[in-house]
Amino acid sequence: xxxxxxxxxxxLFVTASCHRSKVAEREQPDAAAIHYVQCMADEKYDEFxxxxxxxxxxxxxxxxxxxxxxxxxxxxxxxxxGGLKSVSCVRxxxxxxxxxxxxxxxxxxxxxxxxxxxxxxxxxxxxWRMR
Numbered sequence: 001x002x003x004x005x006x007x008x009x010x011x012l013f014v015t016a017s018c019h020r021s022k023v024a025e026r027e028q029p030d031a032a033a034i035h036y037v038q039c040m041a042d043e044k045y046d047e048f049x050x051x052x053x054x055x056x057x058x059x060x061x062x063x064x065x066x067x068x069x070x071x072x073x074x075x076x077x078x079x080x081x082g083g084l085k086s087v088s089c090v091r092x093x094x095x096x097x098x099x100x101x102x103x104x105x106x107x108x109x110x111x112x113x114x115x116x117x118x119x120x121x122x123x124x125x126x127x128w129r130m131r
Contacts, residue, residue: 029101030089032128033119037105041084045070052130053122082110090116099123100131 032051039048045067049055055063085108093102101121108114120131 027128028092029094029103029121029128030092032121033101033103033105034087034089036119036130037087037107037117038084040070040074041087043071043074053124054131077109081113084108085110085112101128 036048036051039045039051048070049063049066055066058066087108088106089103090106091104093104095101099122101123103119103121105117105119106114107117121128122131123129
């Protein structure tokens with residue numbers, strides 16, 4: 001009976017180790033978050049919107065309206081602070097199961113002003129997507 005208990009314990013340890021290595025091998029959430037912010041700055045709105053889970057079942061008209069809103073937001077940021085100079089990840093909080101992440105990004109603009117942005121992500125369909 002004791003051998004069975006040790007075997008089960010060893011099996012659980014191996015299973016947990018395998019899960020952690022799969023999480024470590026995939027794209028990191030900070031890289032995905034930086035990519036999404038860069039898409040916005042580069043005016044790649046379709047790519048940005050495709051990363052949003054909330055837009056998966058949205059109509060084409062809704063996505064078009066989102067694109068218009070994002071264009072206005074980017075234009076306002078460029079007018080106020082200049083274009084995007086750099087984006088870096090300050091901190092990432094990953095849940096224990098590795099499916100959810102909160103990424104804290106430092107966004108620096110051409111006029112050297114900066115802000116910290118929170119971008120929550122979820123692991124879905126083998127990639128990080130915006131919640």
